[in-house]
Amino acid sequence: MESLTGWGRTAPTLARVERPTTVEEATLAVLAAGPRGAVARGLARSYGDAAQNAGGRVLDMTGLSRILDIDLPAGTVTAEAGVSLHQLMKVLLPLGWFVPVTPGTRYVTLGGAIGSDIHGKNHHVSGSFSRHVSSFDLLTADGSVRTVTRESDSDLFHATVGGMGLTGVVTTATVRLLPVRTSLMSVDTERAADLDELLARLTTTDHRYRYSVAWIDLLAKGGSMGRAVLTRGDHAEPGQLSPAQRRDPLAFRPATLPAAPRLLPGGLLRPVTVGLFNELWYRRAPRERRGEIQKISTFFHPLDGVPEWNRVYGRNGFLQYQFVIGLDQERTLRRIVERISRSQCPSFLAVLKRFGQGDPGWLSFPAEGWTLALDIPTGMPGLGGLLNELDDEVAGAGGRVYLAKDSRLRPESLAGMYPRLDDFRRLRAELDPAGLFTSDLARRLRL
Amino acid sequence: MKNALGDHQSLLVLGGSSEIARSTARLMVGRRTRTVHLAGRPSPELDASAAELRALGAEVTVLDFDAADVDSHAAVLGKAFTEGDIDVVLLAFGVLGDQAEDERDPVAAARVAQVNYVGAVSASLVCTQQLRGQGHGALVVLSSVAGERARRSNYIYGSSKAGLDVFAQGLGDSLRGSGVQVLVVRPGFVHTRMTAGLKPAPLATTPDAVAAAVLDGLGRNAHTVWAPGALRFVMSGLRHLPRPVFRRLPI
Numbered sequence: 001m002e003s004l005t006g007w008g009r010t011a012p013t014l015a016r017v018e019r020p021t022t023v024e025e026a027t028l029a030v031l032a033a034g035p036r037g038a039v040a041r042g043l044a045r046s047y048g049d050a051a052q053n054a055g056g057r058v059l060d061m062t063g064l065s066r067i068l069d070i071d072l073p074a075g076t077v078t079a080e081a082g083v084s085l086h087q088l089m090k091v092l093l094p095l096g097w098f099v100p101v102t103p104g105t106r107y108v109t110l111g112g113a114i115g116s117d118i119h120g121k122n123h124h125v126s127g128s129f130s131r132h133v134s135s136f137d138l139l140t141a142d143g144s145v146r147t148v149t150r151e152s153d154s155d156l157f158h159a160t161v162g163g164m165g166l167t168g169v170v171t172t173a174t175v176r177l178l179p180v181r182t183s184l185m186s187v188d189t190e191r192a193a194d195l196d197e198l199l200a201r202l203t204t205t206d207h208r209y210r211y212s213v214a215w216i217d218l219l220a221k222g223g224s225m226g227r228a229v230l231t232r233g234d235h236a237e238p239g240q241l242s243p244a245q246r247r248d249p250l251a252f253r254p255a256t257l258p259a260a261p262r263l264l265p266g267g268l269l270r271p272v273t274v275g276l277f278n279e280l281w282y283r284r285a286p287r288e289r290r291g292e293i294q295k296i297s298t299f300f301h302p303l304d305g306v307p308e309w310n311r312v313y314g315r316n317g318f319l320q321y322q323f324v325i326g327l328d329q330e331r332t333l334r335r336i337v338e339r340i341s342r343s344q345c346p347s348f349l350a351v352l353k354r355f356g357q358g359d360p361g362w363l364s365f366p367a368e369g370w371t372l373a374l375d376i377p378t379g380m381p382g383l384g385g386l387l388n389e390l391d392d393e394v395a396g397a398g399g400r401v402y403l404a405k406d407s408r409l410r411p412e413s414l415a416g417m418y419p420r421l422d423d424f425r426r427l428r429a430e431l432d433p434a435g436l437f438t439s440d441l442a443r444r445l446r447l
Numbered sequence: 448m449k450n451a452l453g454d455h456q457s458l459l460v461l462g463g464s465s466e467i468a469r470s471t472a473r474l475m476v477g478r479r480t481r482t483v484h485l486a487g488r489p490s491p492e493l494d495a496s497a498a499e500l501r502a503l504g505a506e507v508t509v510l511d512f513d514a515a516d517v518d519s520h521a522a523v524l525g526k527a528f529t530e531g532d533i534d535v536v537l538l539a540f541g542v543l544g545d546q547a548e549d550e551r552d553p554v555a556a557a558r559v560a561q562v563n564y565v566g567a568v569s570a571s572l573v574c575t576q577q578l579r580g581q582g583h584g585a586l587v588v589l590s591s592v593a594g595e596r597a598r599r600s601n602y603i604y605g606s607s608k609a610g611l612d613v614f615a616q617g618l619g620d621s622l623r624g625s626g627v628q629v630l631v632v633r634p635g636f637v638h639t640r641m642t643a644g645l646k647p648a649p650l651a652t653t654p655d656a657v658a659a660a661v662l663d664g665l666g667r668n669a670h671t672v673w674a675p676g677a678l679r680f681v682m683s684g685l686r687h688l689p690r691p692v693f694r695r696l697p698i
């Protein structure tokens with residue numbers, strides 16, 4: 001038995017971890033699961049308890065990490081579910097292909113990307129990960145493996161993408177790739193002095209960029225509440241590179257720094273220190289800079305440069321709160337930002353993004369609108385009450401919180417946020433009547 | 448399941464009409480706990496306790512449980528676990544007895560030991576086996592400062608709590624690495640029905656204060672809490688007093 005947590009390092013529970021390296025081993029592990037069931041786990045980058053299963057089995061899928069086929073003319077890759085996006089980038093970039101959607105870390109697996117139906121900075125252009133998945137193989141509770149496409153098995157497809165591993169174990173998947181001519185990014189950076197300016201800029205100019213995100217200072221108050229730095233960009237064209245860069249335009253060399261120290265003094269995570277940091281960070285950003293050439297790792301995955309940065313939050317761990325509400329809900333968004341800013345929540349750099357059209361996954365998170373994500377140490381006084389209030393605001397505005405980041409939502413808030421929850425439950429009851437696939441998240445939220 | 452903020456969703460109370468248990472349950476339901484199983488001997492207090500928690504929004508089931516009837520424990524308590532995981536088990540039953548009476552009536556004295564110690568041993572083991580299978584959860588055992596040192600005035604009760612306390616410490620150690628926490632709670636004099644009419648000792652406390660200490664201990668993943676906290680130091684002084692001196696203290 002091993003003690004497991006998610007990325008936020010909260011609420012550990014014990015499970016028997018299986019490490020299959022073949023589909024046969026995975027099948028045997030599922031069939032032998034016993035009354036506490038089983039769930040798949042990738043690189044455990046979900047913040048909460050989605051990839052934990054107290055008292056039961058957890059299938060660590062990272063041993064199933066072979067790339068099975070790259071169809072260059074078609075621009076697709078077929079790989080085992082435990083392959084990481086990092087591995088895929090290493091292999092695919094030199095060939096002139098990029099993953100269609102990447103989250104803020106490359107260290108997620110293909111299975112985890114499907115299980116959470118992840119989104120990236122290109123959501124307004126490309127939608128979520130599932131939009132680019134043409135098929136996957138799913139190991140179900142009866143021990144059989146089915147090939148699922150949205151055409152052949154629409155319900156199962158849409159229950160599985162974003163389904164948090166609760167319909168079965170994805171063993172392999174085929175994904176359509178994005179052609180790129182360089183492994184570098186051309187990035188525009190600008191500052192927005194307050195929330196109104198930020199929303200206006202994102203609304204009027206986001207469509208010019210494939211990738212867009214805003215880092216927002218949630219500790220700033222008064223006139224500068226919601227001040228932010230926008231970073232938006234595109235894959236660079238060879239013509240934009242320096243002669244040195246042009247020699248090897250598709251090189252992929254992410255930088256790594258030493259790991260974060262094990263425990264930082266808790267005193268650092270106070271509004272004053274965090275506020276100071278945010279201030280420096282805001283001032284450091286250029287008022288406006290165009291066409292800066294950055295590495296993929298710098299633009300998409302700045303935090304991956306510091307291995308185990310989650311330890312910075314100390315023993316009590318932390319959580320991430322991410323929600324989405326409709327574009328017409330700007331007033332609610334403003335109220336929420338105000339509420340967070342007033343609470344002086346010690347959050348380093350929160351992220352605001354404008355989502356495009358959502359995809360039809362039943363528990364898929366993204367929907368057209370504004371999404372805000374912020375990290376918060378769990379030791380913050382009054383945090384539970386604050387987040388419950390925010391949940392109510394979000395649900396009241398027809399929005400939802402992201403299950404891959406959740407570690408504390410009340411089960412009664414769920415149905416209002418995910419209108420297809422009943423369909424999801426019905427399909428699971430049919431496909432897996434004994435409830436073999438389950439997780440701490442599923443138990444906590446009664447999924 | 449416990450969430451990232453340490454809030455619990457389900458609670459099983461053994462000794463559901465105990466006032467400390469009631470306070471603790473009320474406090475937990477006020478936060479996040481929605482499922483409560485109240486185990487105890489059928490009584491108006493037990494029903495009142497259930498009604499009170501239902502009014503606060505909890506789903507409550509009442510289980511007919513007799514601490515002294517150890518043969519029934521596995522069946523009765525096992526049932527609570529079949530409906531879903533239990534995050535916290537609160538072992539709160541116990542009888543104070545009547546020291547003077549019990550000294551005259553050995554059968555009555557044995558009954559105090561039977562409920563407070565023997566029943567608790569069996570019930571704790573039944574519950575922790577289940578918690579171990581779940582891979583998470585906590586057992587909270589209500590011990591007492593009375594178990595810290597034999598006192599002329601209540602050594603029968605005190606010795607039963609002493610046995611329970613040592614048992615629970617060992618149980619906690621045996622469960623290290625299992626995902627299960629055992630929290631021993633040592634309240635001092637608590638104003639309750641059980642102590643009504645008795646002369647309050649110094650540092651007397653209330654069920655609500657003990658409940659707060661329980662939740663604090665759970666949150667810190669502690670193995671022991673004293674209520675009030677100052678008792679820890681008082682008792683560590685008293686524990687080492689020579690017997691002749693201790694005997695003469697007015698306690």
Ligand SMILES: Cc1cc2nc3c(=O)[nH]c(=O)nc-3n(C[C@H](O)[C@H](O)[C@H](O)COP(=O)(O)OP(=O)(O)OC[C@H]3O[C@@H](n4cnc5c(N)ncnc54)[C@H](O)[C@@H]3O)c2cc1C
Binds near residue numbers: 043109115
């Ligand atoms: C720094 C950081 C930045 C992030 N940024 C973003 C972001 O920008 N956008 C975004 O969408 N998310 C983001 N995330 C969240 C992350 O993308 C998701 O949690 C993702 O699911 C993690 O993948 P994983 O392989 O680590 O999966 P895990 O965390 O191990 O598992 C996640 C879920 O997927 C299921 N799962 C895993 N493998 C399989 C499989 N083979 N078959 C079926 N189900 C499976 C699990 O059961 C679980 O429910 C971020 C996380 C971090 C730590």
